[in-house]
Amino acid sequence: MKMLINVPETVVADALRGLAAAHPDLTVNVENRVIVRRDAPVSGQVGLVSGGGSGHEPLHGGFVGPGMLSAACPGEVFTSPVPDQMLRAAAAVDSGAGVLFIVKNYTGDVLNFDMAAEMAEDEGIQIAKVLVNDDVAVTDSLYTAGRRGTGATLFVEKIAGAAAAEGMPLERVETIARQVNENSRSFGIALSACSTPAKGSPTFDLPPGELELGIGIHGEPGRERRAMMTSGEIAEAAVEAVVEDLQPRNPVLVLVNGMGATPLLELYGFNAEVHRVLAQRGVPVARVLVGNYVTSLDMAGASLTLCQVDEELLRLYDAPVKTPGLRWGV
Amino acid sequence: MKMLINVPETVVADALRGLAAAHPDLTVNVENRVIVRRDAPVSGQVGLVSGGGSGHEPLHGGFVGPGMLSAACPGEVFTSPVPDQMLRAAAAVDSGAGVLFIVKNYTGDVLNFDMAAEMAEDEGIQIAKVLVNDDVAVTDSLYTAGRRGTGATLFVEKIAGAAAAEGMPLERVETIARQVNENSRSFGIALSACSTPAKGSPTFDLPPGELELGIGIHGEPGRERRAMMTSGEIAEAAVEAVVEDLQPRNPVLVLVNGMGATPLLELYGFNAEVHRVLAQRGVPVARVLVGNYVTSLDMAGASLTLCQVDEELLRLYDAPVKTPGLRWGV
Numbered sequence: 001m002k003m004l005i006n007v008p009e010t011v012v013a014d015a016l017r018g019l020a021a022a023h024p025d026l027t028v029n030v031e032n033r034v035i036v037r038r039d040a041p042v043s044g045q046v047g048l049v050s051g052g053g054s055g056h057e058p059l060h061g062g063f064v065g066p067g068m069l070s071a072a073c074p075g076e077v078f079t080s081p082v083p084d085q086m087l088r089a090a091a092a093v094d095s096g097a098g099v100l101f102i103v104k105n106y107t108g109d110v111l112n113f114d115m116a117a118e119m120a121e122d123e124g125i126q127i128a129k130v131l132v133n134d135d136v137a138v139t140d141s142l143y144t145a146g147r148r149g150t151g152a153t154l155f156v157e158k159i160a161g162a163a164a165a166e167g168m169p170l171e172r173v174e175t176i177a178r179q180v181n182e183n184s185r186s187f188g189i190a191l192s193a194c195s196t197p198a199k200g201s202p203t204f205d206l207p208p209g210e211l212e213l214g215i216g217i218h219g220e221p222g223r224e225r226r227a228m229m230t231s232g233e234i235a236e237a238a239v240e241a242v243v244e245d246l247q248p249r250n251p252v253l254v255l256v257n258g259m260g261a262t263p264l265l266e267l268y269g270f271n272a273e274v275h276r277v278l279a280q281r282g283v284p285v286a287r288v289l290v291g292n293y294v295t296s297l298d299m300a301g302a303s304l305t306l307c308q309v310d311e312e313l314l315r316l317y318d319a320p321v322k323t324p325g326l327r328w329g330v
Numbered sequence: 331m332k333m334l335i336n337v338p339e340t341v342v343a344d345a346l347r348g349l350a351a352a353h354p355d356l357t358v359n360v361e362n363r364v365i366v367r368r369d370a371p372v373s374g375q376v377g378l379v380s381g382g383g384s385g386h387e388p389l390h391g392g393f394v395g396p397g398m399l400s401a402a403c404p405g406e407v408f409t410s411p412v413p414d415q416m417l418r419a420a421a422a423v424d425s426g427a428g429v430l431f432i433v434k435n436y437t438g439d440v441l442n443f444d445m446a447a448e449m450a451e452d453e454g455i456q457i458a459k460v461l462v463n464d465d466v467a468v469t470d471s472l473y474t475a476g477r478r479g480t481g482a483t484l485f486v487e488k489i490a491g492a493a494a495a496e497g498m499p500l501e502r503v504e505t506i507a508r509q510v511n512e513n514s515r516s517f518g519i520a521l522s523a524c525s526t527p528a529k530g531s532p533t534f535d536l537p538p539g540e541l542e543l544g545i546g547i548h549g550e551p552g553r554e555r556r557a558m559m560t561s562g563e564i565a566e567a568a569v570e571a572v573v574e575d576l577q578p579r580n581p582v583l584v585l586v587n588g589m590g591a592t593p594l595l596e597l598y599g600f601n602a603e604v605h606r607v608l609a610q611r612g613v614p615v616a617r618v619l620v621g622n623y624v625t626s627l628d629m630a631g632a633s634l635t636l637c638q639v640d641e642e643l644l645r646l647y648d649a650p651v652k653t654p655g656l657r658w659g660v
Binding site: 010014017023058192208232256260263266271272285295327 | 337349562591593597600603605615618619620630632657
């Protein structure tokens with residue numbers, strides 16, 4: 001698999017240099033791998049820190065900025081960042097109001113954020129944590145005990161980020177972040193595997209004429225392989241999986257997310273089918289995002305995330321945000 | 331090649347239905363294939379209309395909204411829209427201040443926009459046209475006499491859109507659009523071919539271990555095939571091609587654009603190399619955009635566009651814009 005890289009060993013560092021060159025609002029520590037909003041710490045505001053393996057961009061580094069994350073810690077591709085990164089990020093963004101760690105549910109991430117939380121508290125930084133585990137496809141997976149954290153991470157970071165920007169205290173920001181996660185469900189499908197720079201070839205084998213339902217964002221196995229389906233059939237499977245589990249009664253935020261290599265033309269077509277099925281099931285839609293937000297390198301495919309919102313969560317979702325990957329209102 | 335579609339025949343209509351579902355600020359005429367900002371025509375403002383083959387999303391439909399295009403006309407995949415679409419768009423956005431057609435230099439687009447301009451003028455709509463032809467790679471190509479129009483289209487639409495939003499008269503908006511094009515140059519590279527839904531397989535053959543320098547946004551042949559190069563070497567080739575032709579003396583806007591299937595992680599790494607080479611050549615950078623903006627379905631690769639700006643063009647570039655694909659300040 002050909003890649004637009006120098007050598008596999010420098011992929012993350014090269015990307016961080018490029019992020020710094022593109023976004024003067026961010027402070028990028030390339031050596032220590034921490035991305036911080038330039039004006040951090042913001043007086044009186046809770047700091048939000050997330051992180052995880054690289055290869056899911058714009059998640060997380062592209063979501064750093066006013067109204068969303070205060071800092072992000074990128075690991076190697078598909079590999080957890082280390083506690084030192086998280087500690088450094090927490091120290092950089094803590095204004096004294098405390099820091100919320102937003103952790104996708106993968107075993108390495110969970111362990112390392114736990115360790116970082118202990119280290120930070122030893123240094124006098126108050127830490128709260130929220131675990132994102134929205135993927136309904138499977139329980140227990142290649143890197144995860146329990147459900148995986150995927151597309152809902154965007155909604156948790158956006159909505160909790162708005163709560164922090166309003167000056168809400170740590171306990172309240174944590175409660176809201178947990179509320180977003182509990183009201184979110186995701187389901188992904190893959191048409192092709194992705195290739196990591198280190199391996200240089202597809203990470204799993206998906207034969208011509210087949211797709212995988214319930215794929216993880218690292219290509220972890222899903223629920224089943226099927227003969228290729230139409231966009232409408234895939235939307236029916238994805239909406240059913242998510243809605244049966246979530247049982248939404250309020251309006252939902254919809255994220256139709258590309259895994260990386262699927263053209264926007266196809267994602268919008270898929271969005272049409274998702275809306276058709278949601279309407280059939282009587283699920284009201286509050287807001288829609290279509291694009292590549294929580295990706296898996298060059299995987300072809302898509303995921304659907306629904307997040308049920310009340311008036312407060314919707315207001316916080318609509319609040320201004322200014323990051324490389326998500327921006328409105330400023 | 332597996333695709334997230336229903337059938338090839340409905341790909342564009344399906345995407346337009348999905349665009350309408352996601353973006354209530356747009357009026358999408360699915361049957362007649364015209365995307366119009368909902369508040370058009372805007373009193374006292376010049377209307378901006380562009381269009382072209384589908385498959386380059388977010389260009390053009392994703393750039394419709396306040397501060398950018400008033401309307402867009404999507405053709406079939408990689409196929410020019412027809413004059414009736416352009417006429418309908420012009421009629422929908424003309425407030426009496428006239429309409430600027432922004433036309434990428436492909437033979438079909440040029441002929442059809444010319445015909446639409448005549449038809450519109452017959453109906454009393456004042457029309458001006460600007461041709462975008464920024465691609466330095468080749469003169470005359472598969473679909474083009476002269477240079478192809480590629481990444482600079484984004485800058486033309488953004489900056490002319492801001493000029494129109496300020497209430498500048500048609501002649502002035504046209505002059506500014508032309509000035510942006512004359513000060514812009516692009517160069518693209520492909521690591522893989524793209525597959526159109528109709529064909530269902532790659533549109534050209536690019537062997538393992540080779541890349542194509544100077545590729546067009548439909549996979550038209552470029553300058554040469556080469557053995558695979560590093561990101562740094564590719565940046566050197568792209569910057570040299572663009573800078574030698576443009577000879578910039580003022581600061582430049584930089585667009586590091588993904589062709590569709592190249593991960594953002596790689597695009598940011600490429601951006602780092604582009605900045606390294608620009609710094610070596612003493613080219614000052616005013617603003618940077620990194621992402622998938624002018625794509626070629628699922629092609630892997632990237633393009634570089636530089637646009638030399640004076641104070642007025644930079645001010646117009648920075649002005650607020652609110653579209654699905656580009657948004658800031660609102």
